[in-house]
Structures are given as structure tokens and as C-alpha cells.
Amino acid sequence: MRIKENGKWKWVFFLYVLIIIRLIVFKYPYSELRDIMSHWQKDVVWEGLSSANFTLFKTIRMYIRYYDRLNSFENLFGNILVFIPYGMLYPLAFPKKKDYFIFLPSVFLFVTSIELFQLLSAFGAFDVDDILLNCMGALIGFIFMIAVPKIKW
Numbered sequence: 001m002r003i004k005e006n007g008k009w010k011w012v013f014f015l016y017v018l019i020i021i022r023l024i025v026f027k028y029p030y031s032e033l034r035d036i037m038s039h040w041q042k043d044v045v046w047e048g049l050s051s052a053n054f055t056l057f058k059t060i061r062m063y064i065r066y067y068d069r070l071n072s073f074e075n076l077f078g079n080i081l082v083f084i085p086y087g088m089l090y091p092l093a094f095p096k097k098k099d100y101f102i103f104l105p106s107v108f109l110f111v112t113s114i115e116l117f118q119l120l121s122a123f124g125a126f127d128v129d130d131i132l133l134n135c136m137g138a139l140i141g142f143i144f145m146i147a148v149p150k151i152k153w
Contacts (some may be wrong), residue, residue, distance in 0.1 A: 006092075006093065006094075006095060009089065009092040009093040010074075010093040010094075012089060012092075012093070013093035014087040014093075014094070015089065016085055016086065016089055017086075017110070020082065020083075020086070020114075021030075021114070023082070024114055024124070025114060025117055025118065025121075025123055025124065025131070026100055026123065027123075027124070033123065036121070036122050036123060047074045047122070048118075048119045048120065048122060048125070048126060049119070051125055052119055052125065052126035052127070053125075053126065053127040053128055053129060054122075054126075054128055055128065056128055056129065056132065057129065057132075058128075058129065059075075059127050059129040059130075060076065060132075060133075062128050063076050064102075073095045076133065079129075079130055079134055079137065079138060080134075080135035080136055080137035080140070081131050082134070082137065083091075083107070083111070083133075083135070083136075083137030083138040083141070084138070084140050084141035084144075085135070085141060086107060086110075086137070086138040086141060087103075087107070087138040087139055087140060087141025087142030087143070087144070087145065088141035088142070088144060088145050089141075090103055090106070090107075090141075090145075091103075091140060091142065091145045091146065092145070098146060100142075102143055103138075104135070104139070107134075107135055107138040107139070107142075108131070108135055111130070111131050111134040111135055111138075112131055114134075115127065115128075115130060115131055
């Protein structure tokens with residue numbers, strides 16, 4: 001019975017990952033994505049590198065500094081909130097991997113892969129602060145699930 005339950009959570013986790021990819025990577029309408037793909041050239045990577053943020057806390061500081069002029073709350077907390085389910089679903093889907101040393105690299109690789117894809121494809125912008133905020137969100141969800149083991153899921 002336990003195997004079926006884990007299998008169910010693996011499917012939920014997989015579905016959640018697909019939704020995240022859709023919301024973050026393929027957020028633009030299909031016509032825009034098709035246009036981006038049809039005009040993609042190697043120069044796109046250079047353009048992405050010039051607009052990318054590789055400085056930790058640069059974007060976060062900007063959102064805090066200009067909180068009244070930018071959609072700071074949505075960007076900062078949205079990046080955290082969208083990954084809380086990742087941290088909650090991970091130990092349910094992979095109960096034998098409830099270890100920080102397995103979880104943290106997994107979420108870091110997933111989030112970094114999304115950011116690198118955005119950098120290389122021009123489907124978004126690379127921002128190291130997004131990696132930090134997304135990983136923080138996943139860690140919050142993971143800690144919640146580990147700290148509250150009495151919840152009957």
C-alpha cells in the first residue's frame with residue numbers, strides 16, 4: 001500500500017514540476033514563443049548575458065529600494081511562494097530522500113536549469129536572485145514537511 005501512495009505523490013510532484021516549467025519558462029503566449037524561436041541566433045545568448053543578473057542580492061535590493069514603483073511584493077514573494085510546494089511534495093514523493101544533502105542539490109539544479117534555459121533561449125532573463133528566492137521557497141516547504149511529521153497526508 002505504501003508503494004502506491006508514494007507513486008501517487010510522485011505523479012503529483014511530476015505534475016507540479018510541469019506546471020512550474022509552464023508558468024516560468026513558457027509564460028508567454030504560444031505566438032510569442034514561436035516568434036522568439038524563429039528568430040533565435042547565437043547573438044541571443046550574448047544579449048541574454050548582457051542583461052543577466054549574476055550579482056547576488058542586486059535584484060532583491062532593487063525591489064526593496066523601489067518597492068513603491070515596482071511590483072516588488074509579487075516578484076519577491078512570488079518567487080518564494082511558487083516553490084514552497086516543491087519542498088512540500090518532494091519528501092512525499094521521495095520519502096527515502098528526506099535529507100537536506102539530497103534535497104538541496106535537487107532543487108538547486110532544477111531552479112538553475114530553468115534560469116540557464118531562460119538565458120540560452122531568450123524565453124526569459126537569467127537572475128541569480130531568482131535562484132536564491134526559489135530555493136528559499138522550496139526549503140521553507142521542505143522544513144515544514146520535515147518539522148510537522150504528525151500531519152496525515
